[in-house]
Amino acid sequence: MRTSAPWSSICFVVSVFAAPSVNTFETSSFAAHDVITRDFVIVGGGAAGTYAAVALKDEGKSFVVVEKTNRLGGHVATYQDPTTGASVDYGVQIYDNDTIVRNFFERLNTPLAQFDMANFGSPIYADFKTGNLLNLTTGSLGQDYLEELTEYSYLNDGIDLPDPVPEDLLLPWVDYIAKHNLEDSAMATLARPAIPGNLLDIPALYVFNDLNDLMLHEENGGAVVNGKRDNSQLYRNALAELKSNVLLNSTVIAGDRGSNHRQGVRLVVQTPTGKKLILAKQLLVAIPQTIQNMKTFGLDNREKGILSQIYGLPYYGGVVKNTGLASGFSYKNYAANNTYNIAEIPSVVEFNPSPVDEHLYYWYNSAKPVSQKRIEADARNAIKTLQKLTGAATQPEPQFVAFTDFGPFHLAAEVDDIRNGFYRDAYALQGHRNTWYIGTLFVTGSSQVWNNTAIMLPDILAAAH
Numbered sequence: 001m002r003t004s005a006p007w008s009s010i011c012f013v014v015s016v017f018a019a020p021s022v023n024t025f026e027t028s029s030f031a032a033h034d035v036i037t038r039d040f041v042i043v044g045g046g047a048a049g050t051y052a053a054v055a056l057k058d059e060g061k062s063f064v065v066v067e068k069t070n071r072l073g074g075h076v077a078t079y080q081d082p083t084t085g086a087s088v089d090y091g092v093q094i095y096d097n098d099t100i101v102r103n104f105f106e107r108l109n110t111p112l113a114q115f116d117m118a119n120f121g122s123p124i125y126a127d128f129k130t131g132n133l134l135n136l137t138t139g140s141l142g143q144d145y146l147e148e149l150t151e152y153s154y155l156n157d158g159i160d161l162p163d164p165v166p167e168d169l170l171l172p173w174v175d176y177i178a179k180h181n182l183e184d185s186a187m188a189t190l191a192r193p194a195i196p197g198n199l200l201d202i203p204a205l206y207v208f209n210d211l212n213d214l215m216l217h218e219e220n221g222g223a224v225v226n227g228k229r230d231n232s233q234l235y236r237n238a239l240a241e242l243k244s245n246v247l248l249n250s251t252v253i254a255g256d257r258g259s260n261h262r263q264g265v266r267l268v269v270q271t272p273t274g275k276k277l278i279l280a281k282q283l284l285v286a287i288p289q290t291i292q293n294m295k296t297f298g299l300d301n302r303e304k305g306i307l308s309q310i311y312g313l314p315y316y317g318g319v320v321k322n323t324g325l326a327s328g329f330s331y332k333n334y335a336a337n338n339t340y341n342i343a344e345i346p347s348v349v350e351f352n353p354s355p356v357d358e359h360l361y362y363w364y365n366s367a368k369p370v371s372q373k374r375i376e377a378d379a380r381n382a383i384k385t386l387q388k389l390t391g392a393a394t395q396p397e398p399q400f401v402a403f404t405d406f407g408p409f410h411l412a413a414e415v416d417d418i419r420n421g422f423y424r425d426a427y428a429l430q431g432h433r434n435t436w437y438i439g440t441l442f443v444t445g446s447s448q449v450w451n452n453t454a455i456m457l458p459d460i461l462a463a464a465h
């Protein structure tokens with residue numbers, strides 16, 4: 001899946017690992033007000049980074065969050081209709097109704113409400129390419145899948161694999177289905193939006209890691225959502241509280257981390273008001289931990305070896321209005337003649353209803369990066385096809401009002417790397433050079449991300465003593 005020309009690899013190695021100059025991290029190279037000294041530095045202000053910041057504040061610790069965009073929330077994406085002020089969530093949709101979710105929302109004074117899965121709309125299955133309606137049902141997960149899931153409890157809240165890694169877990173999902181006679185549940189296991197890449201080829205371990213007990217609980221009445229159907233409210237409230245300790249529109253441009261806890265962490269961060277030097281005892285990495293994202297953190301050879309095995313896939317989402325399509329339906333892209341009717345990518349996954357009249361949100365799946373222009377053109381063509389297919393009363397021109405690039409999404413490693421101990425090595429990296437990896441390296445859903453961060457917190461706090 002990782003492809004690049006040999007010359008580009010050479011340039012990459014040279015530029016990525018070029019050493020910073022000797023005085024890069026000297027406090028004397030910075031004005032006093034540009035030196036930020038804290039117990040912790042958290043890089044990334046999505047679900048994991050924001051949760052960690054609030055937890056550390058509540059422990060009485062000092063911290064600073066470095067976030068590259070102009071807001072907190074990461075994969076939570078909310079469009080605010082300028083006329084009505086109503087919201088359309090087109091990233092993270094729902095949460096599991098469990099203790100960690102309820103406590104975190106309460107802590108940030110954000111209301112939660114029960115979510116009725118019927119709000120996702122009645123499905124209409126159509127081939128967006130050929131313009132045919134399909135008479136399909138994806139069904140629900142049966143006993144066959146649930147029995148398999150119980151075999152792999154170590155995938156429920158992480159990817160803590162046995163050694164050797166069971167070969168079945170490395171099978172492409174379509175082969176696992178065939179080998180374990182999961183035909184009854186096959187379509188339901190594949191009817192997962194917000195999963196990037198080719199669903200049939202995903203190694204089985206990632207299916208069990210994502211489609212786990214928490215997800216089943218959500219689907220069986222245990223889903224909650226922000227009371228105003230505005231999942232960004234949680235993060236606006238967090239930003240209002242943490243503001244003086246958050247650097248927005250900022251990225252790490254150089255890093256140096258000591259080999260023992262006394263040496264701490266030094267990061268140079270580019271902010272809208274110039275370069276800052278951050279001196280901290282420990283670093284929490286809450287961004288996708290790909291080598292491209294981590295190249296400026298002053299990696300040692302062990303870190304380079306492990307992190308260069310991680311890849312994430314593209315995934316996109318947006319909001320479109322003026323579609324002329326009947327409301328209350330989820331228009332899903334399937335293919336008449338493909339295995340399990342899985343649509344080819346790149347393509348729109350589905351258009352879903354939202355609480356705002358005439359506004360649909362959509363997701364777009366691709367194995368390779370695609371431009372916003374191409375995505376919106378594909379979505380427009382799909383809407384035109386659906387207008388004809390469903391006999392829409394009017395056939396207006398769709399208007400695209402929001403767009404987000406969610407990549408690199410669903411961090412993963414190649415099966416050979418997993419077989420050779422990638423996850424064992426990645427777990428062993430926790431705490432190495434005062435650095436902790438929170439976020440979605442080992443889990444996918446928000447509850448899991450928050451649970452894992454909470455579980456790691458005692459070790460992280462102890463390391464800063």
Ligand SMILES: Cc1cc2nc3c(=O)[nH]c(=O)nc-3n(C[C@H](O)[C@H](O)[C@H](O)COP(=O)(O)OP(=O)(O)OC[C@H]3O[C@@H](n4cnc5c(N)ncnc54)[C@H](O)[C@@H]3O)c2cc1C
Pocket residue numbers: 043044045046047048049066067068069072073074075076090091092093094095096194250251252286287288293315317363406409438439440444445446447449
């Ligand atoms: C379309 C979609 C729908 C989803 N739906 C759900 C759902 O309904 N329920 C659910 O539980 N989960 C859902 N998820 C999964 C969701 O990704 C996780 O729940 C959670 O958001 C992951 O948190 P995170 O902090 O690890 O990553 P993110 O939320 O992605 O946060 C990472 C943060 O790091 C920042 N960043 C990235 N690179 C840098 C850098 N170099 N320097 C500084 N900052 C950087 C980003 O801007 C971002 O703010 C969905 C994901 C997607 C994409």
